[in-house]
Amino acid sequence: MKNSKFIINVWDLLLSAWKNDEISFENEMISEINWLTKDWISGKVLIQSFNKESLLVTLQDIKCTIKEPCDRCTKEYERNIFVDHYSAKFQAEPEKDYDWDDEVFLIDSNETIDIKEMIINAILLQEPFTKKCEECLKYDEENWETEDWNLDVFEWKGNINFR
Numbered sequence: 001m002k003n004s005k006f007i008i009n010v011w012d013l014l015l016s017a018w019k020n021d022e023i024s025f026e027n028e029m030i031s032e033i034n035w036l037t038k039d040w041i042s043g044k045v046l047i048q049s050f051n052k053e054s055l056l057v058t059l060q061d062i063k064c065t066i067k068e069p070c071d072r073c074t075k076e077y078e079r080n081i082f083v084d085h086y087s088a089k090f091q092a093e094p095e096k097d098y099d100w101d102d103e104v105f106l107i108d109s110n111e112t113i114d115i116k117e118m119i120i121n122a123i124l125l126q127e128p129f130t131k132k133c134e135e136c137l138k139y140d141e142e143n144w145e146t147e148d149w150n151l152d153v154f155e156w157k158g159n160i161n162f163r
Contacts, residue, residue: 006030006119010090011111013049021047030116033123037065037078041123045115053092055107057115059122060085066123070133077133086122 005028013019026042033041043062049055062083069076088103090113103121107113132140 006116007112007114008045008047009112010047010049010055010107013047013055014052014092014107014111017049017051019049023047030120032116032120033064033066035066035068037067039065041119043083043119047113053107055090055113056087057090057105057113057118058085058087059083059115059119062086062119062122064123068131070136071130072132072136075133075135079131081123081126083122083126086118086125088118 005025008023010021013021023045024043025045027040028042029036029040041062041064044060046058046060047055048058062081064081065078066081067076067078088105090105090107092107094104094106103118105113105118
């Protein structure tokens with residue numbers, strides 16, 4: 001079953017260009033992100049029509065908290081996520097010269113859009129390279145100058161020359 005809070009009817013926006021709509025949501029769950037805390041996800045959706053076949057959808061102020069293990073000590077900790085804004089285009093049909101580097105979603109045949117995947121992408125883009133709890137972050141900050149970084153252990157073993 002789809003979460004109807006993230007399925008938005010846009011038929012009225014597709015009637016003409018440059019119409020706007022704004023929708024807020026609070027404490028909504030997305031089952032695909034099973035590491036969310038009980039506060040779930042809150043934020044705002046701004047929708048603007050370009051013409052009768054395309055929309056610009058912008059997520060604003062997306063907030064949630066996730067539980068995850070620290071990469072250093074493996075203790076579970078909570079990390080707050082905030083997405084200032086994240087935009088994507090929605091179209092009735094894919095363009096023939098579609099650039100696959102752009103994020104484009106399709107408008108459903110009954111003139112609805114599902115922004116759930118867009119929200120998931122926005123949250124996943126906030127994932128740090130290494131996940132560290134507060135204790136490990138504090139340890140790194142206090143000891144970054146005293147760490148013994150032995151970079152001499154790297155030696156050239158390849159046959160590639162850079163000129």
